[in-house]
Amino acid sequence: MTAPHKALALQAEAPPSTPPAGLLRRWLAAFAWEPWALAAILLVAWQIAGNALAGEGNPLLPPPAVVFRALWDSLPELWRGTISSFLILLPGYGTALALGVALGLLSGTTPWLARAFFPFARVAAPIPPTVFIPYAIAVLPTFHLSATFVVFLGAFWPIFMNAASGAQAVEGRHRDNARVLGFSHFEYLYKVVFPASLPHIFAGMAVGLGFSFILLTVAELFGANAGLGRFVQYYADFADYPRMVAGILYTGAVTWAAMTLLDKLRHRALFWLR
Amino acid sequence: MTEHRRTDTRHAEAPAGQAREHSLRIERLNFAYGDTPILRGIDLHVREGEFLALLGPSGSGKSTLLRLIAGLESPTAGRLDASGRPVSGPGTDRAVVFQHYALFPWMTVVDNVAEAVAKAHPRLPRSERRARALKQLERVGLGEVGGNHPFELSGGMQQRAAIARALALESPFLLMDEPFGALDPINRAKLQDLLIEVWQGSTPRRTVVFVTHDVDEALLLADRIAVMGATPGRIIAEHSVPFARPRQRAALFKDAGFHRLREEIAEALDADTLAHLEAA
Numbered sequence: 001m002t003a004p005h006k007a008l009a010l011q012a013e014a015p016p017s018t019p020p021a022g023l024l025r026r027w028l029a030a031f032a033w034e035p036w037a038l039a040a041i042l043l044v045a046w047q048i049a050g051n052a053l054a055g056e057g058n059p060l061l062p063p064p065a066v067v068f069r070a071l072w073d074s075l076p077e078l079w080r081g082t083i084s085s086f087l088i089l090l091p092g093y094g095t096a097l098a099l100g101v102a103l104g105l106l107s108g109t110t111p112w113l114a115r116a117f118f119p120f121a122r123v124a125a126p127i128p129p130t131v132f133i134p135y136a137i138a139v140l141p142t143f144h145l146s147a148t149f150v151v152f153l154g155a156f157w158p159i160f161m162n163a164a165s166g167a168q169a170v171e172g173r174h175r176d177n178a179r180v181l182g183f184s185h186f187e188y189l190y191k192v193v194f195p196a197s198l199p200h201i202f203a204g205m206a207v208g209l210g211f212s213f214i215l216l217t218v219a220e221l222f223g224a225n226a227g228l229g230r231f232v233q234y235y236a237d238f239a240d241y242p243r244m245v246a247g248i249l250y251t252g253a254v255t256w257a258a259m260t261l262l263d264k265l266r267h268r269a270l271f272w273l274r
Numbered sequence: 275m276t277e278h279r280r281t282d283t284r285h286a287e288a289p290a291g292q293a294r295e296h297s298l299r300i301e302r303l304n305f306a307y308g309d310t311p312i313l314r315g316i317d318l319h320v321r322e323g324e325f326l327a328l329l330g331p332s333g334s335g336k337s338t339l340l341r342l343i344a345g346l347e348s349p350t351a352g353r354l355d356a357s358g359r360p361v362s363g364p365g366t367d368r369a370v371v372f373q374h375y376a377l378f379p380w381m382t383v384v385d386n387v388a389e390a391v392a393k394a395h396p397r398l399p400r401s402e403r404r405a406r407a408l409k410q411l412e413r414v415g416l417g418e419v420g421g422n423h424p425f426e427l428s429g430g431m432q433q434r435a436a437i438a439r440a441l442a443l444e445s446p447f448l449l450m451d452e453p454f455g456a457l458d459p460i461n462r463a464k465l466q467d468l469l470i471e472v473w474q475g476s477t478p479r480r481t482v483v484f485v486t487h488d489v490d491e492a493l494l495l496a497d498r499i500a501v502m503g504a505t506p507g508r509i510i511a512e513h514s515v516p517f518a519r520p521r522q523r524a525a526l527f528k529d530a531g532f533h534r535l536r537e538e539i540a541e542a543l544d545a546d547t548l549a550h551l552e553a554a
Contacts (some may be wrong), residue, residue: 180344180346181390195378252454274425
């Protein structure tokens with residue numbers, strides 16, 4: 001074997017040999033203090049603003065300590081709300097993902113499907129999906145079904161559009177190779193077009209996930225009896241601002257967690273781009 | 275857009291008793307992109323088991339001619355037969371190695387080669403496909419990196435893997451489009467030797483069409499050289515390469531006949547370039 005082969009084999013087998021102290025130093029070196037400093041400033045500003053706005057009895061902007069107390073007390077209820085929300089989010093988003101990727105890749109590789117879908121998509125995609133919410137709630141038999149449908153609508157178009165443009169952007173050399181290797185059209189779709197389009201698909205998934213959360217919470221404001229958006233709406237009726245702010249913070253944290261998970265997934269799936 | 279037609283004319287599938295002759299016959303072939311002529315009046319015959327080099331400057335359409343033979347483009351006029359049948363699209367009887375190591379980056383090296391094994395032997399179980407793919411990789415000196423992904427390999431190693439994948443198709447034709455053009459001189463020499471070794475080592479020998487702009491490479495590898503001129507691309511000369519095999523690079527470079535042929539081809543190329551400069 002030549003030298004590069006050996007080097008490669010060794011690299012693959014070598015155990016992580018960094019001592020813990022070095023690891024700590026590296027972590028400290030990579031530590032970004034700026035966001036923490038900003039968080040501290042915001043907390044102080046929040047406290048000061050809360051004090052300034054404090055009227056008789058019910059403060060309009062509850063100070064951080066009160067909000068975190070409310071958050072702690074509401075955790076069981078918020079957790080039940082999270083489950084209720086995800087029972088809408090997951091089926092809606094999942095269906096949008098499956099259909100969006102399948103139809104997107106097909107339209108991106110089949111000229112007549114592209115001709116059929118793209119003009120339609122250009123008209124239908126920009127309609128803000130929120131305007132469908134009252135109609136869906138009025139027409140569909142259950143709230144769960146209408147909310148799921150609206151979440152689906154919000155996630156479908158960005159995923160579809162991105163999958164289609166990913167399929168159209170498959171490099172010529174990959175297409176040539178699939179052809180000279182005698183791939184069938186189906187093989188070409190799932191062995192070449194799908195992996196080659198993954199960077200686009202993940203971009204569409206991130207946009208779609210953002211839309212999904214917006215639509216989910218907006219739909220819940222309308223007519224849910226549980227869920228994250230419903231939590232905030234419910235305590236608004238009692239003017240319980242600490243719980244409302246706690247609900248907003250919690251929803252932010254859940255959205256952030258979902259986005260982070262998606263980003264980790266993307267990083268893993270696209271290892272070959274690094 | 276993409277069409278995936280398959281024309282299966284591999285050795286194994288020829289009906290018994292009437293074995294096909296795996297030769298290429300090209301007659302009065304024209305090719306144009308819209309109104310721009312790229313190739314005009316190409317006449318070329320490649321015998322079974324022959325190693326033909328298509329030599330020419332950039333713009334002579336040599337890569338386009340290879341893509342036409344591969345079935346990736348369709349001629350505007352003329353005849354193009356492989357194994358006695360008109361080429362109507364890409365087929366697994368004609369393996370192709372492109373200049374830019376065109377492995378699929380999301381598959382491991384061995385999986386890349388196993389895709390070709392699967393086409394040569396559709397009924398083979400997955401594990402056996404991988405075993406055969408690994409054997410092909412060993413043949414090109416890559417037995418140890420099969421589990422790696424292409425981005426972990428150097429350019430030379432990726433091109434070895436691309437050659438292994440082309441060999442794994444077990445096709446009677448091997449089409450190569452400047453396969454070593456992007457490699458450093460040392461790797462290029464190594465891969466040239468490897469190519470000749472596997473080509474001479476297999477029976478029956480594959481019919482090879484090898485595109486290059488390097489006169490020395492053509493003289494070292496080929497049985498015959500078709501020299502192409504530019505604008506539009508056409509064949510301006512054909513030369514047999516008389517040197518006995520196996521050819522030693524060092525001995526060849528000392529041979530007077532080698533230098534005579536080299537001069538002759540270089541002059542033909544220069545004359546063609548000059549004629550164009552004067553016309554312009």
